[in-house]
Amino acid sequence: MLPIAIDRKSPLSLTAQIRSVIHERIWDGTLHPGVRLPSSRDLAADLGVSRSVVVQAYEQLIAEGYLRATQGSGTRVATHLPHLGRVAVEQPAGIADARFDLRVDATSTEFFPAREWLKAYQGVVRSIGGPGPWRRPLGVPELRSELAAYLGRSRGVQATAAEVVxxxxxxxxxxxxxxxLRELGVDHIAVENPGAPWQVRxxxxxGLWVTGVPVDDEGVDVEALARTEARAVLVTPVAQVPTGAVLSPSRREALLRWAVDVDGWVMEHDRxxxxxxxxxxxxxALQRCGTERVIYAGSTRGLLGPSLQLGWSVAPEVVxxxxxxxxxxxxDPLTQLAFTHFVSSGLLDQHIRQVRSTYRARRSxxxxxxxxxxxxxxxxGVPAGTHAYVRLPAGVDDVRLATVARTRSVLVHPGRHFHFDGRPSAPGVVLGYGAVRRGLLAEAVGLLAAVMGQVTGLLAS
Structure with a gap:
């Protein structure tokens, strides 16, 4: 079975409706790479349409590279599509061996300060007496206190240790x-569009109703947000994904006014x-200007890589x-205490300076x-973070570009991946530089340019 709602009063043809639904489910991750679809005969019977309608929809998706048909194996979702959504436990074939991983969230363990971290951990273990630290629901007190001081100094966050989780x-x-949010009576949240599709899911x-709100060069469009019925919104004020935009001062003020007007919440992802x-x-941080309406959150991922899995939130007492x-x-508490030492000793500040220098050079x-x-x-986009958005010439199929680039060992996210309706105003690709060394970036972009020429027939350079 492949449930598809057919609207016979729609101006779209039955074939277009079927093609659109399957395309959307491939892109939102509902239909996984390699999954087998019903035969055209069975799906036609299920939907009450002629077999030729389904055959035409399948043929269009096969021609576009989203499906593949093999005699004896039926019609399946293509396995060569660029990665959609969050990283799975088992990556599709080809991703693990890709030479250039330019996806937006790709990171490398090279930034993990192993020697300094080991020193901090050993110091904590040596200092422990008795049964050792207990796990606390909101985190060990030492780290909560240290984070309150660090976030205030580095990001302007206004918080006491009691407000840090x-x-x-x-x-x-x-x-x-x-x-x-649902416990607090909120049933509708807005998110940036384009934005991270996995956060929508x-x-x-x-159980929240989700509405996408446009993003432009000044960040999220607060006037458009005000026209929705949402009482909460998730925003990334610095280096928004994927556009790289920064929320402008006027938009910041308008966003906080909106939260007060609707008795709502702003969730700030300080990525x-x-x-x-x-x-x-x-x-x-936006939080410093709206402590009663902003829930602030961050993590160590961009600084220390994906291994540590440590983050923090600053929120009003009710949250x-x-x-x-x-x-x-x-x-665990030992890891939290090790990070406490890492922050208090100045090792984190030193590490951040090194990471900034590396990323500045890579972006250049x-x-x-x-x-x-x-x-x-x-x-x-702004000079920050680990990615940049590249707008491509009109007419370029960014999905096809990303698909073919993968065969050349270059992994990129097409701009369409981040738009909820799958149709951005202009084609583009997001180029992450968190996992590719500076000396290889030019070669990776050169390969991408060659692929663009291949799929469009246009001269890239």
Whole structure:
């Protein structure tokens, strides 16, 4: 069975409706790579349409590269599509061996300060007496206190230790917060569009109605947000994914006014606030201007890689109290105390300076490579974080570009991946530089340019 709602009054043809639904389910991860679809005869019978209608829909998707048909094996979702959504436990064939992983969330263990971390951990173990530290629902007190001081100094967050909660990665924290929003009477949340599609699914699994709000060069469109019925919104004020935009001062003020007007909440994901490498110091956290309406969250992922799985949230007492009853997935107490030492000793500040320097150099190389190999494209976004958005010339099929690039060992996310309706205003690709060394970025962009010429017939450079 493949449930598809057919609307015989729709201006779209039956074939177009079937093709659209299957395409959407491939992109949102519902239909996994390699999954077998019903035969055209069976699906036609299930939907009450002629077999030729289904055959035409399948043929269109096969021609576009989304499905493949093999004699004896039926029609299946293609396995060569670019990765959609969050990383699975088992990656589709080809991803693990890709030479250039330019996906937006790709990171490398090279940034993990193994020697310094081991020193901090050993120091904690030696200092422990008796039964050792106890696991606390909101995190060990030492780390909560240290994080309050660090976030105030580095990001301008206004918080006491009592308002800081130790968590795991952001996606897990977001899921917990979505359930808390429902307890607080919120049933509708807005998210940035384009934005991270996996976060839409997290909110939906928590039972929230999700609406996408447009993003432009000034960040989320607050006027469009006000036209929705949402009473909560998830925003990334610095280096928004995928556009790289920064929420402008006027939009910040408008967003906080909106939260007061609707008696709502702003969930601030401070994804790359520590990774600003522009001329100035960069914008501070939104939370400092709206402590009663903003739930602030961050993690170590961009700084230390994906292994540690340690994060934090700063929220008003009504939220913090509920977080204390939730399964937050925070690391064990010894790890929390080791990170406490890592912060208090200045090792984190030193590490951040090194990471910023590395990413600044990589972004500079990436910018030069795009200018050289993709002169008809435009690199956008602020000098921060681990990714850049590249707008491509009109008419380029960014999905096809990403699909073919994978066969050349280059992994990229097409712009369409981040748009909920699958149809961005202009084609583009997101180029992450968190997992590709500086010396290889120009080669990766050169290969991408060659692929663009191959799939479009246009000269890339």
């Amino acid at each position: 130790v968590t795991a990665n952001f996606d897990h924290t977001f899921g917990v917060l979505c359930h808390i 997290i909110a939906q699994r928590a 790359d606030g520590d990774l600003w490498f522009g001329a100035s110091s960069g914008p501070l 913090t109290r509920r977080l204390g009853r939730a399964q937050l997935g925070a690391p 190389v990436l910018q030069d490579a795009v200018a050289e190999h993709l002169p008809s494209a435009q690199l956008t």
